[in-house]
Amino acid sequence: MDAASGRHASPALPAPQTRQAIEAEIARYSNYLIDLRTRLNTFASISVLPPEVLSEVFMHTAGAGGRSTAQSDRWGIYMESLTRPYSWIRVSHVCRHWRAVALNCPALWGNLTVTKQREWMEEVLGRSKKAPLYVSVDISMSLPMGLSATFYPRVNSPQEDSLALILSHTARIRSLSLGSKGPLSERILRLLDGPAPLLETLTMRFETGSHICNNEQDHIHKLLHPETSRLRQLHLHSVLLQWNNTSLPQLTHLTVTCKPHQVTVQVHVEAFLRAIEQMSVLEELVVQSALTAPIDQGEVPTNLVQASLPRLRYLRVLENTRNTISLLSHMTTPSLARLFVEIDGDTKTLSGELFAALATKTPSLGTFATLVVTIARFTLHGIHIQAFRKGCVNRETRPDSQPELEVCFGRLEPDTVITNACESLPICDVHFLTVSGRSLLRSTLLALFKRTKKVVELNVTQCADYDVLPGVLVDRRRGHKHRHSEGNAYHYILPHLRSLSLSLCYFGARGDPYEYELEPSERLADGLIDSYIQRYEYGAEIEQLHIVHPVNLSRREVDRLKEVVRVVEWDGTIDFDEQESDSLYHSEDGYDDGIYDDDVWGYEYGGMDMFDDMDYDLHHFF
Numbered sequence: 001m002d003a004a005s006g007r008h009a010s011p012a013l014p015a016p017q018t019r020q021a022i023e024a025e026i027a028r029y030s031n032y033l034i035d036l037r038t039r040l041n042t043f044a045s046i047s048v049l050p051p052e053v054l055s056e057v058f059m060h061t062a063g064a065g066g067r068s069t070a071q072s073d074r075w076g077i078y079m080e081s082l083t084r085p086y087s088w089i090r091v092s093h094v095c096r097h098w099r100a101v102a103l104n105c106p107a108l109w110g111n112l113t114v115t116k117q118r119e120w121m122e123e124v125l126g127r128s129k130k131a132p133l134y135v136s137v138d139i140s141m142s143l144p145m146g147l148s149a150t151f152y153p154r155v156n157s158p159q160e161d162s163l164a165l166i167l168s169h170t171a172r173i174r175s176l177s178l179g180s181k182g183p184l185s186e187r188i189l190r191l192l193d194g195p196a197p198l199l200e201t202l203t204m205r206f207e208t209g210s211h212i213c214n215n216e217q218d219h220i221h222k223l224l225h226p227e228t229s230r231l232r233q234l235h236l237h238s239v240l241l242q243w244n245n246t247s248l249p250q251l252t253h254l255t256v257t258c259k260p261h262q263v264t265v266q267v268h269v270e271a272f273l274r275a276i277e278q279m280s281v282l283e284e285l286v287v288q289s290a291l292t293a294p295i296d297q298g299e300v301p302t303n304l305v306q307a308s309l310p311r312l313r314y315l316r317v318l319e320n321t322r323n324t325i326s327l328l329s330h331m332t333t334p335s336l337a338r339l340f341v342e343i344d345g346d347t348k349t350l351s352g353e354l355f356a357a358l359a360t361k362t363p364s365l366g367t368f369a370t371l372v373v374t375i376a377r378f379t380l381h382g383i384h385i386q387a388f389r390k391g392c393v394n395r396e397t398r399p400d401s402q403p404e405l406e407v408c409f410g411r412l413e414p415d416t417v418i419t420n421a422c423e424s425l426p427i428c429d430v431h432f433l434t435v436s437g438r439s440l441l442r443s444t445l446l447a448l449f450k451r452t453k454k455v456v457e458l459n460v461t462q463c464a465d466y467d468v469l470p471g472v473l474v475d476r477r478r479g480h481k482h483r484h485s486e487g488n489a490y491h492y493i494l495p496h497l498r499s500l501s502l503s504l505c506y507f508g509a510r511g512d513p514y515e516y517e518l519e520p521s522e523r524l525a526d527g528l529i530d531s532y533i534q535r536y537e538y539g540a541e542i543e544q545l546h547i548v549h550p551v552n553l554s555r556r557e558v559d560r561l562k563e564v565v566r567v568v569e570w571d572g573t574i575d576f577d578e579q580e581s582d583s584l585y586h587s588e589d590g591y592d593d594g595i596y597d598d599d600v601w602g603y604e605y606g607g608m609d610m611f612d613d614m615d616y617d618l619h620h621f622f
Contacts, residue, residue, distance in 0.1 A: 038095070038096050038097070041095050042097075051101045051104070054101050055104075055105040058088075058091055058092075058102055059105070061088050062108060062111055063088075085115075085136075106127065106128050106129040108127075109128040110131040110132055110133050110134055112124060112128075112133055112134065112166060113136050113137070114136070114159060114162050114166055115162060116158035116162060121165050121166060122165065125165070125166070132172055132198055133169060133175075134174060135166055135175065136177040137159070137177070137178055137179065138180075139157070139163070139180040139181065139182075160185060160187075163188060164188060164191060167188065170194055171195065173196055173198060174198045175199075175200060175202075176196075176199065176201070176202050176203070177203040177205075178203065179206070179207075181206075181207040182207070192219050193223065194222060194225065194227065195227040197227060198230060199228050200230050200231060200233065201235075202224075203233075205238065207238070220241065224246065224248065230250075232251060233252065233254075234248065234251055234253070234254050235254075235255040237255075238257070238258050238262055239265060241267070243271045243272055243274070244271050244275075248275075249279060249280065252281055252283045253282075254276070254284070255284075255286040256286070257288040257289060257290055258288070258289045262289070266291060266292045267292065268291070269291045269327065272287075273326075280309070281311055282311060282312055283311050283313050284312070285309070285316070287317050288319070289318060289319065291323040291327075293323075294320075299322075300350065300353060304330045308331075309333050312333045312335060314336075314338045315340070315361070316341075318344060319344060320343070320344050321350045322350065325350060328357035328360065328361055333361060333364065337365065337404065338365075338404055338405075339365065339404070339405050340407075341408070342407075342408040343408065343409055343410060351416060351420055352420065358424060359424040359425065362405065362426055365389075366404060367426070367429050368388060368404070368429065368430055369390060369429070369430060369431050370388040370392055370399055370431070371427050371432070371434070372384075372387075372388075372434040373385055373433075373434070373436070373437075374436040375435075375437035375440065375444065384408050385405070385407045385408075386405070386406050387403055387405040387425070387427065388403050391432055392432040405425070414444045418444050419447050422448065428451060428454070429454055432455070433455045435448065435458070437463060438463065438465075440465055440469075442468050442471065445468065445469070445472045449472065449475075452494070453496070457498070457500075458494065458497055458499070458500050459503065460501070460503070460505060462505070463505045464506045466506045466507055466508055469527070470528055470530060470531045473500075474534050476491040476493075492538065492540040495540050497540075497542055498543045499543065499546070501546040501547075501548065502524075502547050503549060504549050504550075504575075505551065507524040507525055507551065507553040508522065508523040508524060508525075509522075525558075525560060528545070529560060529564050532545075542565070544565070544567040544568075545561060545568050546568075546569045546570075547568070547569070547570040548573075549573050550574065552576055
């Protein structure tokens with residue numbers, strides 16, 4: 001050491017040679033530390049997983065190979081999966097072992113979302129080797145204001161260049177989802193000609209159907225030629241297809257949708273029935289605004305072909321009244337397990353024929369245990385009926401499963417719908433009934449209750465007519481008389497009713513907005529007390545009353561109900577109508593309580609940008 005300066009004396013070596021030696025020494029020790037960390041990771045509990053199991057975990061994380069992913073269950077992660085389709089690649093950056101497993105799993109890289117980065121597409125294709133491809137692409141076009149995609153000249157975008165690269169491997173594609181906001185380029189159309197011997201699922205979604213031309217039709221038909229024999233699922237959205245010349249007997253899932261009034265891509269109901277007549281193994285069918293609107297809306301054709309679909313399990317129809325009746329009446333579906341029908345347009349003139357057509361599809365749906373009826377007057381979907389084979393548990397308004405029957409009507413009076421539904425639909429064995437609606441008429445409830453005599457639990461939600469329900473519960477119109485029954489128990493409506501639940505229901509009107517006293521007249525609690533007493537005296541007792549989030553209810557009324565009803569359960573809340581609702585949105589100082597702050601979602605986007613992540617993967621590991 002130099003005593004004067006206090007520094008270490010440099011060795012008698014040239015400076016460049018000394019620097020190189022030190023850098024080599026640093027590299028050697030760095031590699032040694034990395035090796036030690038790799039060996040340390042082998043003691044982690046997750047390291048006991050075989051590579052095959054770890055690969056399967058990675059594939060579920062990425063949703064690769066057609067696997068479903070739990071990412072869509074949470075809003076924040078679902079949004080990230082849409083905007084950052086390759087965010088899952090971070091699993092390959094955890095450690096050397098995980099990266100080696102990921103890179104040695106070609107199927108993991110076969111799930112392709114086409115981006116503008118051609119270099120990245122080439123890299124992913126290389127990593128996928130010869131594995132089947134699951135391709136998803138949404139071609140967006142940015143057009144000058146005022147110009148239509150129909151007349152705007154085509155310019156190849158970087159994304160289309162990437163798509164052309166992927167479509168050059170059409171023989172490996174097992175699933176293709178293609179969306180476009182404008183006409184496809186000639187280069188892309190030629191690549192769509194196929195052949196695609198592995199193709200099992202095809203989804204095509206066009207923003208508008210106005211740009212569809214015969215040229216595009218020809219290329220789409222070539223993709224559906226007989227060599228595409230493994231095609232099982234076809235989903236077409238605003239896509240024009242010559243159904244008269246289309247033969248797809250191997251299809252199991254078919255979806256055909258259009259935006260309303262897209263007449264250029266709609267198909268006549270007769271041509272569509274002839275096409276699906278050949279699909280004898282079809283299991284799911286969805287038709288939405290895809291059929292040509294008839295000139296005469298008041299007459300249903302009877303000379304259409306009858307399509308036999310022995311394996312059809314799920315049917316979803318969202319069409320006008322005439323086309324809906326034509327489809328339901330001319331399809332034989334002995335295995336149908338779920339039916340969804342939404343009527344678009346006026347149903348008044350053909351309401352009888354509509355319910356008769358619905359009735360032909362219900363025998364295979366089974367026996368319904370739960371019925372949910374939602375009435376929203378003066379809205380597009382005024383009446384919504386759901387029927388479930390499964391019963392409710394823990395006083396739920398509906399089971400946690402999908403309904404076997406679901407029907408939506410828009411322009412019909414509730415009394416007409418309920419009367420026709422009660423006459424046509426098999427709801428006489430329902431044990432759990434939910435009725436929802438702000439304005440419920442006595443005639444509507446009576447028509448529904450008379451048909452559902454076996455109801456044990458009744459749920460009424462969001463009802464503001466607090467004087468209607470008590471009167472309906474004590475209705476005793478005389479019908480058939482039971483000889484061996486004591487008293488007049490079965491003269492009451494809903495004779496087996498044992499539990500009544502009221503959720504978000506009004507118990508009366510508010511008084512002065514600056515007072516806390518409630519108006520004494522026409523109270524729901526008074527009517528319930530009278531109806532419970534009358535039914536008890538005649539042997540048709542309702543044993544339980546459940547009150548959830550009542551509106552304009554007083555504690556005194558709850559105490560009075562408990563004196564009469566055998567079991568009263570109340571959630572302890574007391575809500576009032578709009579006159580006090582300002583406190584929910586404004587703080588004492590007159591400002592909002594920050595309900596629109598960024599932290600309300602509880603999610604912050606972090607980490608690297610998607611393309612930075614790709615660059616990181618490309619430049620730092622290869």
